[in-house]
Amino acid sequence: MSERNSLDHxxxxxxxxxxxxxxxxxxxxxxxxxxxxxxYLQILGAAGLxxxxxxxxxAASAAADSDARTVEVTDEDEADWEAAADERIREHRTADLTxxxxxxxxxxxxxxxxxxxxxxxxxxxxxVNAGTLIEETEPGDHYREYIPELFNKAVLENHHKWRFWGExxxxxxxxxxxxxxxxxxxxxxxxxxxxxxxxxVPPDVVKAMGVEWEDNGVTDPELDPGYVYERTTEHVRxxxxxxxxxxxxxxxxxxxxxxxxxxxxxxxxxxxxxxDYNAWTAPVxxxxxxxxxxxxxxxxxxxxxxxxxxxxxxxxxRERYRAQIESLRDDGVAIGSIGxxxxxxxxxxxxxxxxxxxxxxxxxxxxxxxxxxxxxxxDSWGDEAKADYLYRFLKTLYSHPATSDFxxxxxxxxxxxxxxxxxxxxDWSKKPAYDAYTELVFDQWWTDTSGTTDDGTFSARAxxxxxxxxxxxDGGKFELNxxxxxxxxxxxxxxxxxxxxLGGGNGNSNGxxxxxxxxxxxxxxxxxxxxxxxxxxxxxxxxxGGSPVQTERNRGGGNGNxxxxxxxxxxxxxxxxxxDGGAAMLRGETDDGTVVVGYDDDA
Numbered sequence: 228m229s230e231r232n233s234l235d236h237x238x239x240x241x242x243x244x245x246x247x248x249x250x251x252x253x254x255x256x257x258x259x260x261x262x263x264x265x266x267y268l269q270i271l272g273a274a275g276l277x278x279x280x281x282x283x284x285x286a287a288s289a290a291a292d293s294d295a296r297t298v299e300v301t302d303e304d305e306a307d308w309e310a311a312a313d314e315r316i317r318e319h320r321t322a323d324l325t326x327x328x329x330x331x332x333x334x335x336x337x338x339x340x341x342x343x344x345x346x347x348x349x350x351x352x353x354x355v356n357a358g359t360l361i362e363e364t365e366p367g368d369h370y371r372e373y374i375p376e377l378f379n380k381a382v383l384e385n386h387h388k389w390r391f392w393g394e395x396x397x398x399x400x401x402x403x404x405x406x407x408x409x410x411x412x413x414x415x416x417x418x419x420x421x422x423x424x425x426x427x428v429p430p431d432v433v434k435a436m437g438v439e440w441e442d443n444g445v446t447d448p449e450l451d452p453g454y455v456y457e458r459t460t461e462h463v464r465x466x467x468x469x470x471x472x473x474x475x476x477x478x479x480x481x482x483x484x485x486x487x488x489x490x491x492x493x494x495x496x497x498x499x500x501x502x503d504y505n506a507w508t509a510p511v512x513x514x515x516x517x518x519x520x521x522x523x524x525x526x527x528x529x530x531x532x533x534x535x536x537x538x539x540x541x542x543x544x545r546e547r548y549r550a551q552i553e554s555l556r557d558d559g560v561a562i563g564s565i566g567x568x569x570x571x572x573x574x575x576x577x578x579x580x581x582x583x584x585x586x587x588x589x590x591x592x593x594x595x596x597x598x599x600x601x602x603x604x605x606d607s608w609g610d611e612a613k614a615d616y617l618y619r620f621l622k623t624l625y626s627h628p629a630t631s632d633f634x635x636x637x638x639x640x641x642x643x644x645x646x647x648x649x650x651x652x653x654d655w656s657k658k659p660a661y662d663a664y665t666e667l668v669f670d671q672w673w674t675d676t677s678g679t680t681d682d683g684t685f686s687a688r689a690x691x692x693x694x695x696x697x698x699x700x701d702g703g704k705f706e707l708n709x710x711x712x713x714x715x716x717x718x719x720x721x722x723x724x725x726x727x728x729l730g731g732g733n734g735n736s737n738g739x740x741x742x743x744x745x746x747x748x749x750x751x752x753x754x755x756x757x758x759x760x761x762x763x764x765x766x767x768x769x770x771x772g773g774s775p776v777q778t779e780r781n782r783g784g785g786n787g788n789x790x791x792x793x794x795x796x797x798x799x800x801x802x803x804x805x806x807d808g809g810a811a812m813l814r815g816e817t818d819d820g821t822v823v824v825g826y827d828d829d830a
Contacts, residue, residue: 295628296590296593296628297587297590297628298315298583298626298627300587304580305578305579305580308579308623309622312579312623315626316622316625316626318714319627319628320672320691321689321690322691322714322716322717323717324687324689324694324709324711324719325686325718326342326680326686326718326719326721327683327684328684329721330723330749331723331724331745331746331749331750333749334683335680337680337700338679338700339699340678340679340685340697341676341696342674343695343696344673344689344690344692346410347691347693348691348692348710349625349692350380350632350633351378351633351668352378352381352414354382354416354635354637355374356383356384356637356642357384357398357402359641360374360406361401361402366642366655369655371405373639373651374406377650377665380634381406381411382413382415382599382634383402383406385426386399386402387403387474388420388426388427389418389432390429391427393429403470407473414530415470415474415476415477415478416478416532417478417532418466418467418515419463419479419489420482421489421490423436423488428489431458433448434448434451435455436448437449437496450495452496455492456511459493459515460518463515463519463522464518464522467519467527471524471527472524472525472527475528477527477529478532478566479515479519479529479531480515482534483507483512484507485533485535493509507551508550510558512554512555513554513555513558513559516529516555516558517558528561528564529560529561529563530563530564531551531552531564531565532568532599532600534568536548536567537568537585538570538571538576539575540577540585545585545588549588552565552592553592563595564631565597566597566600567599568599569598569599569601569602570600570602570604571602571616572604572608573605573607579619582620583623583627586624586627586629590627595630595631596627596629596630596631597630597631597632597634598624598630598633598634599632600635600636601634602636603616603660604643604645606647610660611659613659614663615663617663618666621664622667635649635650636648638651639653640652641653649661672690674690674692674694689711692711695708696719700824701723705768705769705826707719719822721824722823722824723824723826724823724824725744725745725825726745726813726825726826727743727745728741728806729742729743738800738801738802739798739799739800739801740798740799740800740801740804741796742796742798742811742813744813745794746794750823754817755815755823756815756817757776757779757797757815759815760813760815761814762776762813763803763805763806764804764805764806764807764811765810767804768812768814772803773799773804773805773812774799774800774801774804775803776798776799777799777800779795779797780796780798811826811827812826
């Protein structure tokens with residue numbers, strides 16, 4: 228691990244040592260008591276991905292209309308909440324995965340099948356502190372171990388925020404690279420956030436906002452609306468273009484209904500009397516989103532995010548949040564996701580019915596719903612009770628078809644904004660909520676199974692996600708990667724064909740290996756997509772290697788009825804094939820997506 232950027236010497240005594248954005252305003256009007264996926268996908272690209280529901284942008288996007296994105300709420304959702312949630316999970320988060328194996332004549336083939344899940348389609352994530360992640364410290368060792376082990380998504384707590392990023396770009400980029408290299412998806416938090424006290428705004432902008440900030444040397448503020456406008460619009464474009472498609476979505480303007488000072492500064496210090504908008508629906512907010520959309524590569528989405536818009540419930544803040552979302556939509560902004568922060572105290576919890584009704588309320592807007600900052604920091608709340616609540620909350624959330632992500636705002640007490648994270652105590656011992664979380668994510672919702680295709684077919688109910696399939700057939704073993712991302716019946720079709728390695732498996736004098744592939748009653752070699760074909764030692768082909776087709780030497784003499792050749796001879800590179808006189812494998816796909824496998828055990 229390389230050294231930390233010298234620009235960031237660690238927080239001073241006055242700077243936040245972790246996420247400080249939840250030092251919340253007293254604006255609430257109501258009161259209450261309180262997997263290496265990236266590498267996996269690289270392999271899929273080389274070996275061939277069986278993409279089911281590949282047109283979906285996320286686990287939640289299978290629902291095509293607003294009715295499909297909401298659920299009916301009944302008394303049973305409270306009286307027998309878990310059974311009701313499990314029923315919804317089966318409907319919205321699983322699919323019937325069927326593997327069919329036939330030979331080249333169309334006859335069923337007996338095969339041993341192993342289905343091993345490697346990652347969820349749903350996002351399970353955490354906020355990550357860049358300094359702890361990159362520093363070579365003992366706590367950092369545990370931190371780095373558990374992040375890719377427990378999560379498939381992450382968000383940086385501080386170092387994509389404007390001031391942190393501007394003053395410590397190298398650390399920000401290194402933390403970003405570390406997360407991506409471990410196969411996690413990454414959210415952008417945040418392009419703009421007006422919380423001065425949380426050190427999120429550069430001092431020059433704070434000064435132009437007319438805000439005094441002695442902790443960072445701003446003692447002579449002078450309101451300059453034009454400067455604030457210019458700097459904010461420039462920064463939105465700059466940071467999004469800097470990261471490109473490495474970051475899958477951006478919170479463009481965080482906590483718009485609470486942190487209003489940037490907008491107010493641009494408006495000259497206050498929203499004019501009689502204006503038909505307020506700080507969270509001001510024209511500049513939509514303009515920031517338009518700039519972000521223009522800067523973002525295809526596939527990178529834009530998000531809103533705020534607190535007290537789900538927990539509580541705080542109806543006045545929900546109303547303001549809906550107004551912000553509706554204003555953006557009215558201005559033509561495409562919102563990819565709606566962030567619900569979800570910081571809970573003991574007296575701010577939601578029943579299952581309240582959760583479902585609240586999620587239905589936001590689902591009408593058509594965007595994915597994401598819990599972005601879950602925690603349960605409350606000294607008066609026992610750890611067993613917190614674990615029970617996490618279990619109920621997460622299962623209810625996962626069961627709702629409009630949701631796609633659940634992110635904790637830190638998972639370890641040693642790096643949590645209130646020192647009270649969900650999963651680990653400061654000494655890294657596990658909290659009761661650790662067992663609740665892992666039981667759901669890696670037990671109840673994790674599919675590992677096996678069986679045989681005695682009649683040519685094997686079926687299993689699989690949670691939506693990414694899978695390794697291993698088939699043992701005809702004396703050989705081969706592996707497939709499958710992405711099951713749509714809650715419907717999905718079928719993997721596999722056809723075994725005859726291949727003959729000609730001229731000795733180690734290749735002839737010109738370093739090539741010719742391989743004959745023959746027609747069968749239910750297979751025509753001309754239907755094989757040669758761009759997908761790989762040949763070589765079984766281990767190499769199963770790992771996405773082997774040789775692609777170099778050329779075609781000759782075709783067979785016909786099948787007796789004038790319909791075309793009965794075989795083709797493909798030529799492969801001997802070195803890339805890596806044969807050593809043992810078994811050889813050919814794998815490819817037909818034009819209709821059937822996986823074709825040929826095995827020669829004496830190449």
